[in-house]
Amino acid sequence: MPAEEMGKITSRTRLIFAVSSVVFLGVLAISPFKDFRREWKQYKRSYLRFAQTRADTKKLLADYRPDIDQIWLPGMNVVDRCTTCHQGITQASLSDKVPQPFRAHPPIPHNVRDWGCTVCHRGQGPATEVAEAHESTLAWEQPILPIRFIQASCGTCHSADLPQTPQLTRGRELLGELNCQGCHRLPGIERPAMLGHDLTKIGTKVSREWIYKWLKEPRTIVDKDGNVAVNGYETEEEPRMPKFRLTETELRGLSGYLSVQKARAGAPYKIDARVVTAWSKNPDLIPQGELRFRQMFCSTCHSLAVIRAGETKLIGGDIGPELTKVGSKVNPDWLVTWLRDPQGYLPHTRMPRYGWSDEDLFKVTQYITTKLTDSDLLTGVPQLGQPTEDEIQLGHRLFLEKGCASCHVIEGLNPQKDFGPDLSAIGGKNASELEFGAAKIPHNLVAYIQAKLQDPVSVNPVARMPQYNWNQADLDAITIALLSMKGAPQTSALQNLVVPRKEVAFRPTGAFAEVYERYKCYTCHKFNGYGGDLAPDLTYEGSRAQRQWIVDFLKNPQTLRPTLILRMPQFNMSDKDAATLADYMTMVLQHPNANPAAVDAKQFTPTMVALGKQLYEVKFQCQSCHTIGGTGGYVGPNLTNAGGWLTPKWIEAWLKNPQSLVPDAIEPRRNFTEDEVNALTAYLMTLHQSIKPQKTASAAAARSRAAAQGAGQ
Amino acid sequence: MKFRRWISLLLMTIAPISGCRKHPEAPKPDPLLSAFDTETDWTDAQKIIPLSYQQSQGKRIFYQQCVWCHADATPAGPSNRSNLTPVPPLLNDGATLNGESEEFMLNIITLGGSALGKSAMMPPYGKMLSTEEIRSVIAFARGVAQPTYQPPGRPASQYSAK
Numbered sequence: 015m016p017a018e019e020m021g022k023i024t025s026r027t028r029l030i031f032a033v034s035s036v037v038f039l040g041v042l043a044i045s046p047f048k049d050f051r052r053e054w055k056q057y058k059r060s061y062l063r064f065a066q067t068r069a070d071t072k073k074l075l076a077d078y079r080p081d082i083d084q085i086w087l088p089g090m091n092v093v094d095r096c097t098t099c100h101q102g103i104t105q106a107s108l109s110d111k112v113p114q115p116f117r118a119h120p121p122i123p124h125n126v127r128d129w130g131c132t133v134c135h136r137g138q139g140p141a142t143e144v145a146e147a148h149e150s151t152l153a154w155e156q157p158i159l160p161i162r163f164i165q166a167s168c169g170t171c172h173s174a175d176l177p178q179t180p181q182l183t184r185g186r187e188l189l190g191e192l193n194c195q196g197c198h199r200l201p202g203i204e205r206p207a208m209l210g211h212d213l214t215k216i217g218t219k220v221s222r223e224w225i226y227k228w229l230k231e232p233r234t235i236v237d238k239d240g241n242v243a244v245n246g247y248e249t250e251e252e253p254r255m256p257k258f259r260l261t262e263t264e265l266r267g268l269s270g271y272l273s274v275q276k277a278r279a280g281a282p283y284k285i286d287a288r289v290v291t292a293w294s295k296n297p298d299l300i301p302q303g304e305l306r307f308r309q310m311f312c313s314t315c316h317s318l319a320v321i322r323a324g325e326t327k328l329i330g331g332d333i334g335p336e337l338t339k340v341g342s343k344v345n346p347d348w349l350v351t352w353l354r355d356p357q358g359y360l361p362h363t364r365m366p367r368y369g370w371s372d373e374d375l376f377k378v379t380q381y382i383t384t385k386l387t388d389s390d391l392l393t394g395v396p397q398l399g400q401p402t403e404d405e406i407q408l409g410h411r412l413f414l415e416k417g418c419a420s421c422h423v424i425e426g427l428n429p430q431k432d433f434g435p436d437l438s439a440i441g442g443k444n445a446s447e448l449e450f451g452a453a454k455i456p457h458n459l460v461a462y463i464q465a466k467l468q469d470p471v472s473v474n475p476v477a478r479m480p481q482y483n484w485n486q487a488d489l490d491a492i493t494i495a496l497l498s499m500k501g502a503p504q505t506s507a508l509q510n511l512v513v514p515r516k517e518v519a520f521r522p523t524g525a526f527a528e529v530y531e532r533y534k535c536y537t538c539h540k541f542n543g544y545g546g547d548l549a550p551d552l553t554y555e556g557s558r559a560q561r562q563w564i565v566d567f568l569k570n571p572q573t574l575r576p577t578l579i580l581r582m583p584q585f586n587m588s589d590k591d592a593a594t595l596a597d598y599m600t601m602v603l604q605h606p607n608a609n610p611a612a613v614d615a616k617q618f619t620p621t622m623v624a625l626g627k628q629l630y631e632v633k634f635q636c637q638s639c640h641t642i643g644g645t646g647g648y649v650g651p652n653l654t655n656a657g658g659w660l661t662p663k664w665i666e667a668w669l670k671n672p673q674s675l676v677p678d679a680i681e682p683r684r685n686f687t688e689d690e691v692n693a694l695t696a697y698l699m700t701l702h703q704s705i706k707p708q709k710t711a712s713a714a715a716a717r718s719r720a721a722a723q724g725a726g727q
Numbered sequence: 728m729k730f731r732r733w734i735s736l737l738l739m740t741i742a743p744i745s746g747c748r749k750h751p752e753a754p755k756p757d758p759l760l761s762a763f764d765t766e767t768d769w770t771d772a773q774k775i776i777p778l779s780y781q782q783s784q785g786k787r788i789f790y791q792q793c794v795w796c797h798a799d800a801t802p803a804g805p806s807n808r809s810n811l812t813p814v815p816p817l818l819n820d821g822a823t824l825n826g827e828s829e830e831f832m833l834n835i836i837t838l839g840g841s842a843l844g845k846s847a848m849m850p851p852y853g854k855m856l857s858t859e860e861i862r863s864v865i866a867f868a869r870g871v872a873q874p875t876y877q878p879p880g881r882p883a884s885q886y887s888a889k
Contacts, residue, residue, distance in 0.1 A: 110779055120780045180762075633841070638796070638811050638848035647807040649795040673855065680792060683854040 054082065054142045057099040057115060064116055070107055082142065085130045092130035094139035096147065100131075134167035135159055150458065155444035157458050159497070162490065166441060169498025173202050185495025188488060193254055196421040197434035197479075201499060208362030210255070210421035214277050215359060219348045222273035223395045226265055232257055256480035258416055259471075263408070270401025271409020277425050282347035283354055286372040293376055303381025306374050311583040312337075314548075315365075315537075318386070333537060333548070334365065341387035349379050366534040369586035417478060434479065439501030449474060463493050520544040526598035529591050538582075541603070549582065554675065556603035558664045564596040607674050608667040618696035626697025629690055639681070642701060650681060655703040665695045763787055769798075769819045770873050778870055785867030788860055789818065792852065813846055821872035828879075832865045833858070 049055075058080055065074040078101070085094040102108040102116040103126060109118045119126065132139040137158035141147035150157040159167065165182040175183045189200055193209045216225070232255040260268065293299050317330030319338040328336060344352075351358070353375060356365040370378075401409075413419060417433040440463070448462045451473045455461040465472050467489060470479035484492070520541040522530055530536070536545035539552045555564070569592050571582035630636045639649035656665070664675070669691045672679040686694070763783035768774035778786060794801045796808050797818045808815055816823045824832070835843050837858070839851030852861065869876040 633847065634850075635847040638850075639807065647796075647810045648805075649807045678791075680795070682792070682850045682852045682856075684851060685854060 052142070053144055054095075054098045055080075058101075061101045061116055068107070073107070074102065074105055085127060085139075087128075087130055090130065090133060092133060092139060094130040094132055095142055096131040096135075096137075096139065097126070098142065099144075132156075134164065136167075150445060155446065160460060163460060163494050163497055166494040166497035169495065170441070170500050171503075181491045181494050182498060184488070185491035185493070185498075188492045189495050191254065192256075192482070193421050194437075197417055197430075197432075199432055199436040199438050201438045206362075208360070208423075210418075210423075212360050212362070212423045213272060213275055214423065214425040215275060217273050217276040219344055219352075219359075221345075221392075222269045222398045222401065223392050224343055225272050226269040226398060227392060227395050228255070229258070229260060229265055229268055256482050258480045264412055266398065266401075267405045267408030268412050269398065269409070270405035271413060273401060274406060275424060283350050285350065285376045289372045289376050293373070293380075299377060300381055300384055303377035303379075304385065306378050307381055309584060310368065310374075310378075311581050314581055314583055331548070333546070337382070337386055339386060339388040339391050341383045341385065342389065342391040346379065346383050349382060350375060353379065364534050364537045366537075366583070366585065367532050368583075369588070437496065438499055440499055441497040442500035451475065460493065460497070463496050464489060467492060522598070522602075525594050526602075529594050533585055533587075533591075535595075551676075552599070552603060554603055554605035554608070556599040556601065557605040557608040557661065557667075557675075559599075559659060560661055561596050561600045563659045564599055565592045568592040568595060605664075605667070605675055607671075608661070608663045618692075618699060622693045622696040623700050624697075625689075626693035626695070629694055630697055634684075643703075653698060653701060656698040656701045658702050660698070662695050662699055665698050666691055669694055766867075766871055768873070769817070769871060776871055778867070781863045782867045782870045784860070785863035785865070785870075788856065788864050789867055792856070793818065793864065796848075811846075811848055813848075815846075815849065818868050819871040819873050821874045821876055824868060825872055825874070825876045829865065832868070833861055836861045836864065 062075070062078070065071050065078075068074055082095055083097045083101075085092060085097060097103065099115045100117075102112065103119040105118050107118075108116055109120070112118070130139065131137075135158055136156045138147050138154045138156065141154070145151075146154065148158040165179040168176060168179045169182045169186075172179075175186070186203065189195065189203045190206075194200060195203045195205045196209045232253045296302075313330035315331045315333035317328040317332060317336040317338075319326050319336070320329045321327075330336070348359075353368070354370060355367060356363045357367065413424070413427070414430070417430055419427050419430040420433045423429065441459075443459055445457050445459065445462075448457075448459065450457055450462065452475075453465055453472045455465050455473075462473065466474075466477075466479070467482065467484065470477035470481065520536070520543075521527075535541070535552070538546045538549040540547060541551075542553050559567075568585075568587050569589075571584065637646035639647040641648060641652045641654065643654050668675055668681075669684075669686055671683050672681045673683060763778065763786050765775045765777050766782075766786060768776055789797075790802065795806065796811060796815045799806050799808060799817065801807075808817075818824075831843070835845065835849065836856070837851060837853035839847070839853075840849030841847040842851065856864075869878075
């Protein structure tokens with residue numbers, strides 16, 4: 015450009031200037047336009063339009079504001095803008111079939127204004143874009159928790175089990191049942207005294223071949239749906255022993271090492287020679303043994319495979335192992351020793367010590383070793399013979415390397431604790447803290463946990479974690495339980511909210527403890543929240559039942575409920591044991607609401623009894639659910655022997671408020687007056703039914719007296 | 728021109744391929760999670776009735792408290808229903824229950840049969856269940872009713888079209 019033209023405004027310059035200003039203006043206009051097009055603003059507007067189509071527009075738009083809505087809870091570190099788009103979450107009329115993001119939140123006990131959203135749902139609270147709020151980005155690592163795992167969030171604060179979270183409860187149960195706490199630190203999961211079996215004397219129980227087979231494949235069949243069959247029979251529970259991916263040499267080494275574990279094994283128990291000679295030639299021996307096996311109610315805890323209508327079914331309980339082929343598994347000498355004194359072999363076993371006579375013992379063991387067998391049990395297992403010194407050395411090394419000592423005890427070996435990683439904060443881990451290896455899975459926590467559980471080697475080729483088999487429901491349940499473990503709460507407000515797990519323990523002492531431990535009452539019954547749930551909760555049994563009834567029942571448990579398959583075993587209990595248990599129950603296992611001073615059996619008058627009978631039969635029609643002497647309903651317990659079974663204080667407290675005694679009782683709480691309660695109690699206390707022979711004898715005597723009188727006239 | 732045609736051809740082949748994303752397999756429904764989401768029609772095992780949230784709460788209470796007398800099969804085996812005179816109606820008995828108003832249903836569950844001149848065998852649940860819980864049971868009954876329950880229409884307004 016020539017110098018003299020500088021500073022002159024030519025038409026060309028004007029044009030450039032004009033065009034660039036228009037462009038500049040256009041560029042400026044983009045900014046408000048982009049702001050107008052912001053995602054959350056679009057949702058705001060579409061909610062306005064959506065509300066117009068509904069009948070209750072006014073209510074839906076009552077607190078509508080066109081700007082960002084934010085829940086700010088400084089104590090919990092919550093800055094949640096989710097309600098900016100999810101505008102209908104508190105509107106009950108938007109509950110079903112309303113398109114997201116406007117659908118109402120299902121009713122929950124927590125108010126969203128007090129809790130925010132990300133506390134449970136995770137995701138990024140302050141984000142204002144759909145993708146940023148729900149998914150993880152480079153800077154924000156918490157993706158939203160898929161809704162099918164939402165129960166994990168309940169578990170973060172509620173360490174105690176909730177009725178509304180069955181999956182979480184199941185997951186925690188699995189973590190305990192499958193001995194995950196053997197290798198991992200898992201807060202809130204109880205560590206039992208015995209995780210795996212004590213293997214100190216395993217060599218006296220089973221052969222080396224059986225150990226080999228068991229180590230190679232603890233589950234024999236796993237179909238494609240993950241259903242497990244043990245020894246060829248379907249069971250719902252997997253064996254707790256997982257599969258350790260062992261090579262042939264390792265199998266030989268470990269089985270060799272275990273088969274020589276026979277520490278302090280005494281001489282086998284000799285059954286009285288007279289019993290053996292009397293019975294061994296008797297053709298009734300095996301049928302008699304089977305009969306005793308049934309009479310002792312072994313099936314309450316152990317199942318047997320039975321062929322019914324062409325289908326093989328397992329009949330019996332699952333507290334102990336199924337016994338269909340146990341005769342081919344265990345050494346007969348070991349079986350006798352075991353049945354006599356299970357705790358002598360396994361100190362922590364739940365098997366009770368029965369008062370066997372030599373005769374019963376001989377008959378039952380003969381039945382087990384003759385009938386409960388399978389000659390094909392060890393097919394496919396090579397003949398292993400005596401292990402060499404090298405094999406034993408290798409087995410010893412492997413036992414520690416594979417972490418076997420985390421669950422199994424061998425005398426002389428130090429138990430391994432915290433063999434695997436600490437999982438107490440696994441649920442709060444960011445994706446960057448996880449090792450995904452070569453696995454082709456989405457890089458988030460849920461996918462990681464599920465991949466690791468399903469196939470530990472997929473995310474880490476040298477993983478020591480053994481192989482489990484899950485069905486989808488269990489996999490999800492255990493994922494939920496792990497996701498709920500987010501470590502100690504980070505903020506003060508959340509710390510205050512944590513609902514602690516009730517410390518459940520019932521550790522009696524003295525004479526009762528000895529009997530209680532010997533018969534393993536807690537395997538089936540609950541005491542103070544501790545124990546099994548196969549049989550009734552006995553926490554307040556002393557308030558409920560009369561002492562004499564308890565003694566009679568313990569001596570002969572077969573008199574109640576004759577139709578059940580799972581029944582209280584016949585312990586052959588001595589008078590002294592029964593008295594010890596009954597004394598303890600009536601003195602200690604008392605409910606605070608059942609007040610003995612409030613009711614005195616002596617003040618019941620015949621008028622009250624008559625009134626009670628009338629109330630029972632006419633006004634309240636209790637017979638719709640309860641039976642007395644053969645007539646009535648069968649929802650509630652049979653009251654024919656109420657007077658010989660229940661204590662008056664229990665009846666009274668129960669009538670006033672059943673749920674205060676048994677929280678999940680079916681009987682509704684009613685509005686009885688004090689007089690009605692007393693009258694009903696008086697009436698129920700008159701109901702007696704004796705199963706003792708005296709009564710029939712006296713009845714017979716009365717009959718014969720009447721006959722004699724008739725003859726006299 | 729030829730070059731441009733090739734480019735457009737290439738784009739047209741790529742475009743449909745981008746749609747071929749592998750969709751993740753839908754997770755199997757969890758029996759624990761869906762236990763209260765649906766109810767099998769009592770008269771037709773093939774038909775599954777979806778339940779709303781309120782109805783699912785009602786189902787939970789029904790199977791805890793009511794099933795013993797208002798159904799023919801119970802979780803514990805035989806039902807107590809055949810044992811009672813008068814025989815209580817089945818929960819899905821629309822012919823009997825559809826005609827009863829919301830208020831009547833609420834009252835008979837809350838106060839019991841004798842308070843409304845019916846059999847005293849129906850006990851009162853007012854001290855045990857909250858009004859909300861009782862309403863959810865009624866909602867569940869309405870959901871499974873055979874014949875199907877039709878909610879009463881609004882009372883006709885004097886301004887409504889004839």
